[in-house]
Amino acid sequence: MARTRRPSAQTLAVLNALAEDPATWRYGYELGRQVKLAAGSLYPILIRLCDRGLLEATWEDEPPQGRPPRHLYRLTGSGVRWAAELAQEPAAAPARPRLREA
């Protein structure tokens, strides 16, 4: 798997949240709440991870009466390995403080 660029902070947050318990299926809204990402940011990340084979998705088996089944997500084997590799890499240098903040 050729992957040279470090993912964005948001993608890392999603990966870390999913890697906490890779066997558990998570649903989007709950995940978004945990990593404090709105749907507009979360879904593109989930879609990209799915497209790259790092995330697998399935539908809820037994949804409550009157509610459609939700989409559930968890990391694939590749996703777990990548998340572990990223966790071992040194974090990117912090952004330079702006003049106003200095």
Add this chain to the structure above:
Amino acid sequence: MADLPGRLLDATAHFLPAARPDWGRAMRAELAALEGRGERWRFAGGCMRAAITQFRLLRAAVHLAVVLGALGTVLAWAATIGFRPLVWPLDAVVSVLAVVCWQARRAAMLGPLGNGAIAWLLRAAGYLLAGGIAAVCVSHARATTGSESENGVGLLVGGVVVVAYALGLVLVCARSGRATAQLRLTAVGCGAVAALTWLLGAVFVPPIPASTWWALALTGTAAIAALSMNLGTPRRALLAALLSGAITLALVFCAVVLLAQYGPDAVIPAITPQALPADRIAESRIEIVDPYILVLVLGGLVATALGAAAVITRRPRPA
């Protein structure tokens, strides 16, 4: 019946590409599980933002607006050209170029260039060139003198032809295209031989023909020769003929311009009998290029046809 956030999300799901039906369903299912009104609105708004900004819809809309805007500007300016026979070919070239530009948004259309830095630079250069042409059109739209107007027309025609050639040649070299290296070699070779024949004729049997028939006949011959060398499939034969024709016409026009500028007096035909005897050669050097503008415009048309043919005949993208 769905509330407003639900309807907004339903509409958003329609904007998702056909390959993403699950994601629209997933968003709707998440919304169905939310109860707070504010939370539902925020979630539906976020999904709409994801659909618009992340699924290339916005980019496609901007791309279309840029292409149509440039097309409208150039066509409006072309309509002000006094020489009517020039307007229709120009309109045709510009319209086909716009279609090719619109199609160019397809990923990896430019085959060997893919989506790397070179592809990005090439596309950026293309947009800059197109923007430059549009800027020239706008700046000359209110020409106050005949000379300004003529310069504007010249720049417009020259710019469109250059873009047509650039697109045609890039597209015929695309990895997804049908043109093989042998096809390109034979077509360019036939075109070069035809142009060299024209040049030798002009130099050793002077002067430069005042009519373009000789150049057009050689172009046709080169196209037929290239076609006959690439009879494997009709698509390749067509590409070879068009490439050969475009090369011949471009080289002949360049040869005329160079001979008119730097050639010996012997190759310059006396086509300005009304000029003073002392100025006849100098005037004829300027005037001899005019008939060959037809060759330049035809070259632009053939190059445009080449680009369009390369797009139409390309291999389908793998699923």
